[in-house]
Amino acid sequence: LDHPDFDIWNRIQNPVIGAEGDYVMYSLQQGEKDSHLKIKDRQGHLIFDYERSEDGQFTYDAKFALFKIKAWTDSIIEMKRRKVKKDNLPKDSIGIYNLQNQSLQKIANVKSYKIPEKWSGFIAYTYNSSNAKTQTKLKKAKKAKDTVKAKPNKKKKKPSSKNGYPLIIRNLKTSQEDTIHFVTNYTFAKKAKTLAYSTTGLKGKIKAGVYVTDLKTNTTKHVFDSHHKTTYFKLRLSDSGKNLGFVVDADSTKAYHRPNELYAWNSSNDKAKLIVNDNTTPQGYRVSSDGSITFSKDESKLYFGLALPEIVQDTLLLKEEIVNVEVWTYDEPRLYTVQEKQVKNDRKKSFQTVYHLKDKKLIQIATQEFPNAVLSDEGNGDYALISTKKPYQLSSQWTAQFSTNDLAIINLENGISKMAIKANPSSARFSPKGKYAYGYNQIDSTWYTYNIATDKYTELTKGKKFYNELNDSPNYPRSYGHAGWTKNDKTILIYDRYDVWEYNPDNGTSKRLTKGREISTTYRIVKLDPDKRYIDTSEKMLMMTFNEVSKNSGYFEYRYKKNKGSQLINGPYRYSRPKKARLGDIVIFTRQSFEEFPNIRVSDLSFTSQLLISNANPQQEEYNWGTAELVHWSSLDGLPLTGMLIKPENFDPNK
Secondary structure: HHHHHOOOOOEEEEEEOOOOEEEEEEEEOOOOOOEEEEEEEOOOOOEEEOOHHHEEEEEOOEEEEEEEEEHHHHHHHHHHOOOOHHOOOOOOOEEEOOOOEEEEEOOOOEEEEEOOOOOEEEEEEEOOOOOOOHHHHHHHHHHHOOOOOOOOOOOOOOOOOEEEEEEEEEEEEOOOOEEEEEEEEEEOOOOOOOEEEEEEOOOOOOOOOEEEEEEEEEEEEEEEOOOOOEEEEEEEOOOOOOOOOOOOOHHHHOOOOOOEEEEEEHHHOOOOEEEEEOOOOOOOOEEEEOOOEEEEEOOOEEEEEOOOOOOOOOOOOHHHHHHOOOOOOOOOOOOHHHHHHHHHHHHHHEEEEEEEOOOOOOEEOOOOOOOOEEEEHHHOOEEEEEEHHHHHHHHHHOOOOOOEEEEEEEEOOOOOOOEEEEEOOOOEOOOOOEEEEEEEEOOOOOEEEEOOOOOEEEEEEOOOOEEOOOOOOOOOOOOOEEEEEEEEHHEEEEEEEOEEEEEEEOOOEEEOOOOOHHOOEEEEEEOOOOOOOOOOOOOOEEEEEEOOHHHHHHHHEEOOOOOEEEEEEEEEEEEOOOOEEEOOOOOOEEEEEOOOOOOOOEOOOOOOOOEEOOOOHHHHHHOOOOEEEEEEEOOOOEEEEEEEEEEEEOOOOOO
């Protein structure tokens, strides 16, 4: 193989499967050339393909496929070589392919686009209407037409990152479009047919402010009114679309202190209400424009960020009068070089805070003393984990224990906190329902749980081998990880070198689910539903297997109630983690070896019948390929070793 061979070799990117498993979409990229998007049905028939396309995704119901159409890479490189300005370079387009009638629509000059996460039927996108080439042509045409020099008009408002861009809301079924001018932010609700956006307005047509559109009834509410220079941050709708949160900066001056305000809107109200401003924030904090805004799953709480006051620059000093000096001290918690690297993040640092929408109560969760926060039960929980690494940052420079922290629990109803674990060697997490904090103590090589209600600390795997048995570095061994929790935080599933173990989080009693150690086979659970937060023991579990002796891998089906399972497929290949269709048992996966390229395969969860969907590199058949052989030997100190011997093409062991 030489460099020209690498240039013609394809690699598969971003494979996705439709909701019912009827369609598979992926892109092929050859060397550094343009991507080639393909859509195939479950039988492997080519439905659609398009060159220079990437980032394909199906709508939630998989009736449409959307993808980005790029300009030819060679053309862009040549234009850059000719010093063509960035504004004059070709812009991306969107391709919308209707899988029902197999029609394609292209939309040019697109800046950004979004589709709903848990429903279908609409796409929203912004485009750049002030394309440089178009404007140049218009100016030339106007000069040729006008013979008399007219008095120049008042400066016309133009689309820009400051003024906003035209937003198009397109109905995918009817192709009907609505245009909103000068939009700066926009977002869909996760589960409801609702869209929110902010605009700087268009004189005589649309007022500046924030709007919420019900796409089901095609009605729009003007929920916040302000002047055209107002800036909006972190526009966020709740999952149901009934609540909206956003940060407002209505100060049109260039003051260093930005008087950010947090607003919230509910569908039962006409206008958004002021929730937090400089007068109601905790002392020494302000509303952050960088902190994320989220709602709890039950939509009773609004989470946002507070920030420290800005460092105000003395504008009376001349540049020559400003002293630029670095002062290094031996007892800095962070090395000065690290501080320089992280200075941008430090300026944007925010401290998570909760506002109870019904009780109209504000509780600050994270503070300077405990700057890190973890929420429980998708924000529904009454408690949060807060932690700080500051007491151990200096010593971490020579101990290399960079995760050591003090862990505390804070009550989100009253703001009262209590210390849980001092000098915890690793970061703690919440169980799905928030009943336990848990983690892995790498110093003791032990998994632990902390019961939030009883304050009980339990060492689950003390004295047992749940750490890396083959660790040969001068550091504490890592864990093998965990699979997750069962329903209602009943038990936690933890991995050792080979097997899956089920542990009671309160008393540490355990049960081994698989029998891998006896046959040197590793079992790992595959999470097929990304939306399910727990491991459902009432359903069959799919596991990936790997045998350390033969190096074979495959898939294994485990039945929890019967405490046994069966090997579905096994072979001298490396199998990928399968991706399952949302509404069926159809999966896509790959297998690969030294001789076999990882093409996409489709099957059901039995894996008895597999169909090859892609053939990315048919030219491989024309090559005289080498072979691979598993070999065993002993090291100089007597340790048994295993390796892969790669033999060149036409290898003759007798020569």
